[in-house]
Amino acid sequence: MDKLKTTSWIILIASFGSILYALIFNPISWIVYAISLVSIPLFILSLGLVAMAKGSKDEEEEKRREPFIGY
Secondary structure (H helix, E strand, O other), rough: OOHHHHHHHHHHHHHHHHHHHHHHHHHHHHHHHHHHHHHHHHHHHHHHHOOOOOOOOOHHHHHHOOOOOOO
């Protein structure tokens, strides 16, 4: 889960940075279209993955109480 969470945060920051780049620096139109087609869905996906990577406190407590049952 830590690998998923780390990867999701990296994708989130990269996509947010590229969206900000398109908003602030106003590049030519085809670059803005490419950024919007790629970065906005990645931003939404990474938000979902970050939310999924976080476990609720109840789940964390159950994992601690539950013994390891085998392989």
